[in-house]
Amino acid sequence: MGNSLTFSFGLPVRLVPLAKGLATRLPGGDRLAAGTVKVRRPSAAKSYAIWLKHLGLAVRHGMEGPPASLVEIGPGGDLGVGLAALLSGADHYRGLDVVPSADLAATRELVGALAALFAARAPRARPGWPETEHLGDTGAFPRHILDDARLARALDPQRLAALARLVGGEGGEDDEGDEDGGGRTFAYVAPWDGRGIAPAGTVGMVVSHAVMQHVDDPRAAYRAVAAALAPGGYATHQIDFCSMNLTRHWNGHWGCPDGLWAVVRGRRPYLINRLPLSGHLDLIRDAGTEVVAVLARARSGGIPRRDLAEPWRSLGDDDLNCAEAFIVSRARG
Numbered sequence: 001m002g003n004s005l006t007f008s009f010g011l012p013v014r015l016v017p018l019a020k021g022l023a024t025r026l027p028g029g030d031r032l033a034a035g036t037v038k039v040r041r042p043s044a045a046k047s048y049a050i051w052l053k054h055l056g057l058a059v060r061h062g063m064e065g066p067p068a069s070l071v072e073i074g075p076g077g078d079l080g081v082g083l084a085a086l087l088s089g090a091d092h093y094r095g096l097d098v099v100p101s102a103d104l105a106a107t108r109e110l111v112g113a114l115a116a117l118f119a120a121r122a123p124r125a126r127p128g129w130p131e132t133e134h135l136g137d138t139g140a141f142p143r144h145i146l147d148d149a150r151l152a153r154a155l156d157p158q159r160l161a162a163l164a165r166l167v168g169g170e171g172g173e174d175d176e177g178d179e180d181g182g183g184r185t186f187a188y189v190a191p192w193d194g195r196g197i198a199p200a201g202t203v204g205m206v207v208s209h210a211v212m213q214h215v216d217d218p219r220a221a222y223r224a225v226a227a228a229l230a231p232g233g234y235a236t237h238q239i240d241f242c243s244m245n246l247t248r249h250w251n252g253h254w255g256c257p258d259g260l261w262a263v264v265r266g267r268r269p270y271l272i273n274r275l276p277l278s279g280h281l282d283l284i285r286d287a288g289t290e291v292v293a294v295l296a297r298a299r300s301g302g303i304p305r306r307d308l309a310e311p312w313r314s315l316g317d318d319d320l321n322c323a324e325a326f327i328v329s330r331a332r333g
């Protein structure tokens with residue numbers, strides 16, 4: 001659609017997403033709403049890169065090593081990050097998503113490709129942001145975290161075969177997850193209600209990647225993370241503050257009045273919650289977890305300050321210009 005129609009009559013949102021949001025409220029709009037959910041295709045390379053980044057940055061900021069148990073919020077189209085954690089030696093994984101979009105059969109197919117990447121100690125193919133070079137991870141394989149002895153145990157052929165069976169299990173909405181003879185568990189909970197994550201104080205690490213900007217009730221989610229983490233457990237969240245092309249400016253969602261935003265949202269399963277970086281940090285701290293590190297990527301070319309809508313008019317420059325953030329937090333104890 002040409003630019004003349006893309007921006008409508010001075011409205012801060014694009015026409016197409018506005019029309020889509022409206023249409024989701026019409027009879028039969030449910031299917032359209034479901035169709036607005038887009039997740040990436042299952043990919044061993046991407047899952048590997050995401051996991052090594054979260055693991056590397058958590059360890060850089062004090063986590064002792066790979067966790068025994070991982071919870072992932074919003075895994076999307078596959079559970080490859082969970083699989084990568086198991087191939088790093090974890091024994092328990094639980095993926096929680098508001099939309100059941102993960103392809104479990106495709107996830108099982110990733111076992112071999114992921115194991116090959118670990119066996120080759122492959123560098124991350126496309127490191128992306130945040131770059132980890134300046135943090136002491138050269139972008140090559142993090143041997144200081146995943147040493148040969150650990151990988152020999154984790155990639156043992158019998159263990160790999162057991163993992164493939166585990167991942168290929170029924171999965172679905174099984175709250176307990178599937179368990180293999182080795183005591184490992186692999187669970188996918190979708191739709192997740194956004195509250196309970198796991199029994200209190202039991203999880204070594206929680207990750208979310210490009211998810212927390214979508215969560216409707218981030219306060220409840222961060223509280224659930226804090227409750228689930230074992231004392232000293234880590235949570236890492238990479239958060240994208242861009243408007244998903246819904247607006248003319250990359251951060252134009254902060255120029256959209258609430259009423260209009262509700263129309264764009266329509267009955268989509270989720271959109272973006274418009275919470276700025278400082279809001280996420282406040283909620284993480286309010287939940288009782290300690291913020292250990294914040295990496296923020298600034299971006300220019302955003303919405304002029306005069307065009308901000310309430311309640312965003314007093315947004316600080318650090319929030320307004322933050323396109324992406326990576327937050328490392330830790331449970332006390």
Ligand SMILES: C[S@@+](CC[C@H](N)C(=O)[O-])C[C@H]1O[C@@H](n2cnc3c(N)ncnc32)[C@H](O)[C@@H]1O
Pocket residue numbers: 038039040050073074075076077096097098099101192194208209210211214215216217270
């Ligand atoms: C942009 S995708 C990211 C998927 C994956 N983490 C990745 O990096 O490819 C956002 C994901 O967040 C999930 N999501 C949105 N709201 C959520 C919520 N309240 N609780 C859990 N997951 C949610 C979506 O269903 C989707 O899978």
